[in-house]
Amino acid sequence: MALDRETVAQVAQLARLRLDETESAAVTDRLNEILGMVDELQQAEVADVEPMAHPLELAQPLRADEVTESDRRDDVMGLAPAEEGGCYLVPRVVE
């Protein structure tokens, strides 16, 4: 499996990363080296093997539906790069 620059650009767009023209060729080369190594997986015999998502067979724990956290709004909003009146500021999205 080899990626071309166009596919890499599409993937970058999905991942919300900006690759500039000068980087794109080098990034594509490195990704193809990685995928070349990853392609060894195609030799593994995996018919009838269940995918394993997690090392331990755990059930999702449940707890009582009670408030367990205190109000930390000011602490958390204080981390925002741009904030006004308790709201996060972003460029206009609705015209």
Add this chain to the structure above:
Amino acid sequence: MKLHEQSLASLKAGLEQGDFSSRQLTQHFLERIRSLDPRLNSFITVTADAALAAADAADAARARGEAGPLCGLPLAHKDIFCTRGVRTSCGSRMLDNFTSPYDATVVARMAAAGAVMLGKTNMDEFAMGSSNETSYYGPVRNPWDQDRVPGGSSGGSAAAVAAGLAPAATGTDTGGSIRQPAALNGITGLKPTYGRVSRLGMVAFASSLDQAGPMARSAADCALLLEAMAGHDPGDSTSVDRPVDDCQTGLDRSLEGLTVGLPEEFFPQNLDPRIAEVTREAVRELEKQGARVVDISLPTMKYSVPAYYVIAPAEASSNLARFDGVRYGYRCEHPENLTDLYERSRSGGFGDEVQRRILVGTWALSHGYYDAYYLRAQRVRRLIRDDFARAFEKVDVIMGPTTPETAFPLGAKSGDPVNMYMADVFTIAVNLAGLPALSMPAGQLDGLPAGVQVIGNYFDEARILNVAHRYQQATDWHRRSPDTGGEA
């Protein structure tokens, strides 16, 4: 013996006997950091004032007869653990301006046990790397040879302990990030069973693989630290609700009757024969103490690196989607619109290796490749786990080299990701299976430390610590320190 060459156990005894106070001990390590770390770069943030205040509080607690198990002992936290009021950068420009509003469970537990935090250690960006060269804060230097890497991603923690800047440190291990730097710096590092230590407040890389653990000068010190770190945390849904075993009482247990498995896959044709010999020599020491050695095979281990480089980037691409330039972290200047804000904040905040892994992961999860790559890697993951399960029907522990080579020169692999990934060829399978494993120093090649790995069955940390401790009682590799200059 100099304070910075002593084990935690010995420092703890010194504090108990009143030979020195926690303030004196803390000042000693802060002074070492001040004089040596400008060159080593093992810390991102040093919290000197808070450390001295915590030391005074520990001394006061001891005077009141309220000393916890780590009372007054200084240690360093990898900068992946959230620390309230202290920058938590994860080695990234993305979080260079991030001050955590809360403590990770590991940090809170160790503080409650009386530990004194000296600062936050350098690391590969978002724990993605095997050399510490992907850190936004520059590479850490290996104290055994400052032109070489300390390994990664917990390279700052490993170098700080080896150089005597901290008696112990925390690390995290997603594919070898505790064990590989422990091996390259001549210290002992333990990756516990997946789920043994809480991940709450530990910046997520690959959530089904990430696990925190101790890095110190001996297995006995790791046992002391593990007991303080481990345990169920309702705040982490993958934290296992099961009591923490007593790891310290059994450290001296005889190895008579222990069965050690040596997998042929840990000794490939192209392995440096001197590395193989370090492991065989360590195993011979255990045989002298009554252990029995059997040859075993883990035939699907050969797929562990490719499976990991699908699963870990896939999980990372999802975890790192939270960094959007809106709520916290780096934000680009003058965004034109929301897409521009996302893309330039992310590409400006993340370094090259992190972006590569996000791209690989996004691709592996995308339509058309999900079955052929992501699901296939998860099927292979089960095969690898099953190989270990079969082996543990016959053996108590599995041993092999931690790394295929000793510390390599700075820059030697930084332009060649696939070559860099092979630095973890012996450690990754353990993370895929979720097993506990420890690396201990067991030799030196050309003046550089070499490590041996001891892998245990699920929740068998006490056993692998026992094996490593018995080995360390009979040998002195773990007592060797690099020459850091002639000061106190």
